[in-house]
Amino acid sequence: MSKKQLIMDKSLELFAQNGFESTSVQQITDYCGISKGAFYLSFKSKDELIIALIDHFMSQLTEEIDYMVRETESAQLLYKFYQSIFSGFKAHSSFAKLLMKEQTQSLNKELIAKFRYYEQLIDQIILSMVERLYGEEIEETKYDLVYSIKGLMNSYSSLFIFYNISLDVEILCESLVEKTNLLAKYTTLPIITKEFANVFKEATQQDITSDKIAQLIDQSIVEVNEPLEKESLTILKQQLLIPNYSPAIVSGMLENIRNHPQCKWIAFLLREFYNL
Incomplete structure (x- = not known):
């Protein structure tokens, strides 16, 4: 294992216990058994380390969801989507818990921008999925449906991330497929409009150069x-x-x-x- 990977693995344990702000570089180096000089050879700052951890987790999750959405047949697509989300969160529950907490508590503008970047990428993946599944029948409500799906993801993830509730992932996914289909069929008064959504889409596209x-x-x-x-x-x-x-x-x-x-x-x- 490289020194950089060691720092990432060990610091994640500390961040999960104490949060980003309450964990110092000194605590990280002590926990890793390395000098501060060795730390700064790998990362310029604690913030750079945090960004590297977020990139490592979120890029894997985003890529896997995107590929699954592109390659899965429509009949199984919605179920597989939810399954990928919850399987990813369960496999990395400590970091998922940390991310969900920090997104609501962090005042660091760079971290907030990083969170939003990945959130917007996932928004685009969900949008492509619902357009493929429901077509023109949700043209006026599709952005609202994306927002609703994200709400379902976050709400049900918190049950096993924060409360350690044992959930049958298969039944959970089947239930959310049913709920999503009902929302797609019966929603007529959208809150999230195309203009509102495009503001975030343009910000994401500027980052992919x-x-x-x-x-x-x-x-x-x-x-x-x-x-x-x-x-x-x-x-x-x-x-x-x-x-x-x-x-x-x-x-x-x-x-x-x-x-x-x-x-x-x-x-x-x-x-x-x-x-x-």
Whole structure:
């Protein structure tokens, strides 16, 4: 295990106990058994460490949900969506609990911006899902439906994250599918409008730029050892600089890298960038 990974793993335990604000760099270094100098070789500050932890958890969750939504047949899509959400939260319950608390308590503008960034990406995934499932019949209410689905996700997640209530995930997902279908069918007075939703969509799109993706690709090319993934990353970097390949070829390259732990997030960002 690298020193950077050690710091991330150990600090997460402290953050889960004490919260972000109440945990100091000194406490982290003591808990890790390293010097402050060793800490600052890996992270410039505690905030950079926190951002790295949020990115690590949320990028995995976002990419997995996005891929599942794209690849699952419509008949099982809504059930699989809720199953992915709750399975992800249960598998990382300590960090999920920490994130849900910090989103309501943090005054750090950078952390708030990071939370909103991932929230907006997930909004877009949910929107694409409900458009695919319900089509024109929810055209006037689809943004409100997205907001309602997020409310169901957060409310029911809190039952086993904060209260340790044992829930049958299968029954929970079936119940939420039923509730979502009822909302889609009978809602006629939306609160969240298209104009309201587009404000957040535009903010997210500004963050997904070719330059930022190219920087991530450069980092991964150095770190990845597998020939197929490394070659695919190189081609995708070239495509960002000088577009020459068809969408089918780009999709094939993305499929080559999406299962590699260090490439999943790049695959997601490129799918969003190219609208594939």
